[in-house]
Amino acid sequence: MLELRxxxxxxxxxxxxxxxxxxxxxxxxxxxxxxxxxMELGGVVRQATAAGATDVATEADTVRAxxxxxxxxxxxxxxxxxxxxxxxxxxxxxxxxxxxxxPVPVRLTVAVERRLPAEIEATAYFxxxxxxxxxxxxxxxxxxxxxxxxxxxxxxxxxxxxGCGGAAKRPGGGxxxxxxxxxxxxxxxRIDSASNGTRLRTVIPCG
Amino acid sequence: xxxxxxxxxxxxLARILxxxxxxxxxxxxxxxxxxxxxxxDPPDVAVxxxxxxxxxxxxxxxxxxxxxxxxxxxxxxxxxxxVEVHHALRLINEFDGGVxxxxxxxxxxxxxxxxxxRRVGRGDTVIDSDLVARLVAxxxxxxxxxxxxxxxxxxxxxxxQGLSNVAVAxxxxxxxxxxxxxxTAIFTKLGLIQHEREHRRxxxxxxxxxx
Numbered sequence: 109m110l111e112l113r114x115x116x117x118x119x120x121x122x123x124x125x126x127x128x129x130x131x132x133x134x135x136x137x138x139x140x141x142x143x144x145x146x147m148e149l150g151g152v153v154r155q156a157t158a159a160g161a162t163d164v165a166t167e168a169d170t171v172r173a174x175x176x177x178x179x180x181x182x183x184x185x186x187x188x189x190x191x192x193x194x195x196x197x198x199x200x201x202x203x204x205x206x207x208x209x210x211p212v213p214v215r216l217t218v219a220v221e222r223r224l225p226a227e228i229e230a231t232a233y234f235x236x237x238x239x240x241x242x243x244x245x246x247x248x249x250x251x252x253x254x255x256x257x258x259x260x261x262x263x264x265x266x267x268x269x270x271g272c273g274g275a276a277k278r279p280g281g282g283x284x285x286x287x288x289x290x291x292x293x294x295x296x297x298r299i300d301s302a303s304n305g306t307r308l309r310t311v312i313p314c315g
Numbered sequence: 316x317x318x319x320x321x322x323x324x325x326x327x328l329a330r331i332l333x334x335x336x337x338x339x340x341x342x343x344x345x346x347x348x349x350x351x352x353x354x355x356d357p358p359d360v361a362v363x364x365x366x367x368x369x370x371x372x373x374x375x376x377x378x379x380x381x382x383x384x385x386x387x388x389x390x391x392x393x394x395x396x397x398v399e400v401h402h403a404l405r406l407i408n409e410f411d412g413g414v415x416x417x418x419x420x421x422x423x424x425x426x427x428x429x430x431x432x433r434r435v436g437r438g439d440t441v442i443d444s445d446l447v448a449r450l451v452a453x454x455x456x457x458x459x460x461x462x463x464x465x466x467x468x469x470x471x472x473x474x475x476q477g478l479s480n481v482a483v484a485x486x487x488x489x490x491x492x493x494x495x496x497x498x499t500a501i502f503t504k505l506g507l508i509q510h511e512r513e514h515r516r517x518x519x520x521x522x523x524x525x526x
Contacts, residue, residue: 132371135366135396136321136371139396140321140323140324140396141323143324143396143419143420143422143423144321144323144324144327146420146423147324147327147328147331147422147423148327148331149423150331150422150423150424150425151330151331151334151425154331154334154335154425154426172423172424176420176423179420180420183396183397187397192366192397193397193399195372196372196373197373197399197401201399201401204400204401205399205400208400208449208450208453209449209453210454211454212454213454213455213456214454215456251456
């Protein structure tokens with residue numbers, strides 16, 4: 109059993125490392141190239157304007173706008189793979205970003221004193237991300253409370269909403285995926301979901 | 316002066332800035348090289364990539380802090396593929412003006428980017444419009460922004476980007492006096508203290524939007 113758990117932990121860590129590397133590659137590679145091309149297009153717009161070719165300038169500027177839209181989409185994809193802000197600045201900043209973008213208001217409390225191992229931070233991040241998405245998409249919640257606290261028992265992550273409930277682990281579903289990921293870190297996902305709201309809670313041991 | 320480890324982007328930027336009438340006095344691939352260049356010949360503005368070697372984290376901010384300590388007159392424009400609120404707050408808090416924080420995408424609109432560079436060179440604060448839009452759109456419980464009119468929201472967003480009343484007026488095609496009235500109304504409605512200096516004002520507004 110111990111050996112199996114160690115194998116599973118290595119698999120999760122390797123998966124995370126791959127996602128981090130892919131994000132880095134996108135950031136330093138494709139994204140950088142696209143932004144450079146957009147900049148060159150900006151130069152074309154300028155030249156065309158200077159030469160009095162207004163039509164060409166307008167058209168090139170439209171192409172530039174489309175290119176920037178594609179770049180923005182790619183940026184979001186890279187962020188979904190692995191948020192650079194998590195690696196660089198830790199859980200509080202990354203959770204703050206998720207809360208800022210939530211379509212449902214979020215009351216966020218983060219009490220984490222120090223940086224934790226990457227797989228723990230990433231797992232906590234994905235728990236919050238998935239739960240915020242569920243609360244907005246399926247539960248019609250009007251307020252979500254997120255608490256992330258570090259204590260001797262480990263890292264507690266709790267997400268509660270006032271929505272219509274219905275959260276459950278389903279094969280292949282997001283919550284099942286989270287539960288599997290948490291199990292590897294020796295943590296359980298507790299789900300209390302009723303018609304007056306959903307509360308998801310886990311404590312991840314931090315050694 | 317420019318610092319970015321992505322050579323193609325950096326050289327492209329140098330070229331279009333030169334076309335637009337700027338003089339690019341030096342280029343570097345990392346923060347330390349840039350610092351050496353700046354010590355030898357301080358420019359009006361340094362354009363710095365946020366994420367550079369060795370750690371590819373937020374080295375650009377450390378470089379900017381080192382430049383400010385050694386050559387306080389140099390304006391600092393930080394560019395990044397992502398704009399993060401906590402970086403913006405840190406830049407505004409730690410640097411007393413003369414600082415900008417924009418998405419890299421912005422350089423493709425050279426006229427606007429040139430204006431922003433000049434503003435940073437003059438000591439103004441420039442914050443990316445995407446970041447401000449994200450904060451203004453943020454859903455809150457009992458949202459105090461609900462009390463603002465659409466026009467006041469538009470003024471608030473431009474203030475948060477670092478625009479002065481005169482610049483806000485130009486952007487929205489309003490009289491400066493009208494903008495001043497809007498600003499007073501916004502600060503009253505949000506319970507904020509008005510600051511004379513734009514830099515302090517940006518900090519007050521962004522901190523409020525974040526809270």
